[in-house]
Amino acid sequence: MHAAIVGAGPTGLFTAIALARRGHRATVVDRDAGPAPDGSWDRRGVMQFHHPHGLRQQIVEALEAELPEVRDALLAAGAALTIVPAEGEHPSMVVGMQCRRSTFERVLRAAAVAEPGVTLVRGHADDVLRGRGRAGGVRVDGRELDADLVVNATGRSGRFADDLRAPGTAADCGLAYVSRQYQLLPGAERGPVNAPVGLMIRFRGYLAGVFLHDNRTVSVLIARPSTDRALALLRTTAAFDAAVQAIPGLDAWTSPERTRPITPVLPGGHLHNTYRGQLDADGRVALPGLVHLGDAVCTTNPTAGRGMATSLMQAHRIVLSLAGHRGDVEAATRDFDAWCTEEIRPWFLDHLAVDADETRMWAGEDVDLSRPLGSGHIVAAARADPRLMRVVGPYLSMRALPSSLAEAEPRAREIYAGGWRPPIPDGPTRDDLAELIAPLASAPSRALLPHQALLPR
Ligand SMILES: Cc1cc2nc3c(=O)[nH]c(=O)nc-3n(C[C@H](O)[C@H](O)[C@H](O)COP(=O)(O)OP(=O)(O)OC[C@H]3O[C@@H](n4cnc5c(N)ncnc54)[C@H](O)[C@@H]3O)c2cc1C
Structure with missing residues (x-):
């Protein structure tokens, strides 16, 4: 053939x-x-x-x-x-x-x-x-x-x-990427990690991440609501630099003593x-x-x-x-x-529900207990009751389909009904970030094109 x-x-x-x-x-x-x-x-x-x-x-x-x-x-x-x-x-x-x-x-x-x-x-x-x-x-x-x-x-x-x-x-995912790749300097230790992929932290109104890659390279990510015009300014180098230095976790990974940038700041398209x-x-x-x-x-x-x-x-x-x-x-x-x-x-169906929940949370809404809980809420509840990981773990690793979470839904619901909410770590809120970067957005960007990114060695 x-x-x-x-x-x-x-x-x-x-x-x-x-x-x-x-x-x-x-x-x-x-x-x-x-x-x-x-x-x-x-x-x-x-x-x-x-x-x-x-x-x-x-x-x-x-x-x-x-x-x-x-x-x-x-x-x-x-x-x-x-x-x-x-x-x-x-x-x-x-x-x-x-x-x-x-x-x-x-x-x-x-x-x-x-x-x-x-x-x-x-x-x-x-x-x-x-x-x-x-x-x-x-x-x-x-x-x-x-x-x-x-x-x-x-x-x-x-x-x-x-x-x-x-x-x-x-359906729109409701978020947009801005990221940049860095390489660890010779002899520099890795920054903090909290997940297999590297670092993933949900702050109030945005998501911050570090992805570990090959050859001591990492990607630093800020994902913002796609409708957030103020945070769209993160695509400029000055604004991105200021933001990553202000966000706990990202600051350690991007400090000039630890890493150097190897790509320009990269805005993402529609998702x-x-x-x-x-x-x-x-x-x-x-x-x-x-x-x-x-x-x-x-x-x-x-x-x-x-x-x-x-x-x-x-x-x-x-x-x-x-x-x-x-x-x-x-x-x-x-x-x-x-x-x-x-x-x-x-x-795909799971993401429709999870992303809609995330968009509502980024807009400041509380979890809606009048409807069945979405996967994101059930996963988060495992922080309050680690026994839920028996069900949540296989879903997270894609060993079990999203429907497998149904077993954990009643316990997760109980947790939320009792008043628990996922703790939001200390760090700038979406409004803090917007205020921080607003005056920086017109500063010139470095003229480095994506294809000039360092080649793997
Ligand atoms: C911002 C972002 C982050 C992502 N992060 C992750 C992640 O962390 N983990 C993960 O697993 N996945 C991630 N993904 C998804 C992943 O990138 C895609 O699933 C993957 O690229 C799919 O590969 P593909 O070969 O199907 O398509 P593509 O990689 O898009 O390749 C399609 C190819 O088709 C060519 N092409 C298109 N039309 C024509 C034409 N008419 N004639 C000739 N050539 C054509 C293009 O040039 C391209 O080379 C991410 C996606 C995005 C957008």
Whole structure:
């Protein structure tokens, strides 16, 4: 079988290599040329390329199952496995990988380039070639590329094959990113951490985070309500610098004695929770021979770090489905769509509720006990009663679907009804931050472009 895969992001590359290893040919088409000869990579069209990524164990597992040497190459490139140490009867566990998104893609791309059976082609995929009621290839910059299987892995903003399935569902996540990457100075100790990913603190009206990456690099994040015009000013260097120095936790990580910035301050674009399956409005495979994967199926609020996990879980699943159905692409697509409905869509639905709760909390509203508690509230309640972690833990690690939290809901409700609320740590409130940065916002930004970010060594 020859697969034409549109999109050389994590989903497209993973799928291409895994298919090639199962005896197929894969041509990956992307408008992006890949890294320049000097190593820089201006990844236009993938706005999150230099934003923080926390990589979950599902990603490590997908690599181990299909591309184990890519996992090893990532570690050789400076990535580290995130390991939760043994506690009581629980053995130590790998829960993810510390790696910049850009390092991940560089290593995966190099593996795809080296893989016999995979060809990378630069070009814009305009349309799906159709004949006899099925997909027969891709039109790339006006030229025809024939294929038995067409994969749409064009990501969250791809428009390819947009009209070839039923419309999806989308809702604003309600928040926006501003982040910057730093590197620890030689000999400098790490700053404070409170989570496998690094540091994550919910302040009054915004979220502050530090993501541990490869080669002693970290991303520092401030996530603000997307409607908050005053905090949008954080995109300027002077405002961001002042904010991170004022926020406990971020101040330690960004002090000039500990780290130096290696990217400009990076504002993020709009963030949406989206879900779109493979079928048409009548519930049939919309175009046999065409499969949509990764962010082209589901995107979720990135603060929970589920996007690459759900993308590679999908990529792994479709490869298994195609193998199981022995080349019957339509049957494999149907099987895959049913699996996504069971295993991926619940995360999208969960985020709709969690994000709506978060937006209400950022606006100063109290938890609403007249409705079933959302996942975010149930998770937070485990701080008041750690026994809830038995149920909450598997949800947090995506080992159990959001519905598993129902068991903990009554106890969480009891906790809130008793008057408990998640403690908000000391630090500037949203209003304090807005006041701090307002006079700084017009100060000039440093002229460093995202693609000038330090390369992994
Ligand atoms: C701000 C932010 C932070 C995130 N943080 C995390 C995190 O912490 N953890 C996590 O797991 N996930 C995170 N994610 C999600 C993660 O980035 C995505 O899930 C991931 O990029 C999906 O990979 P993909 O290959 O499906 O799509 P993409 O990475 O978007 O790749 C799509 C590719 O398709 C190409 N393309 C598009 N259209 C065409 C066309 N017509 N012709 C040719 N090429 C085309 C693009 O150039 C691109 O290379 C985050 C997302 C955002 C926005």
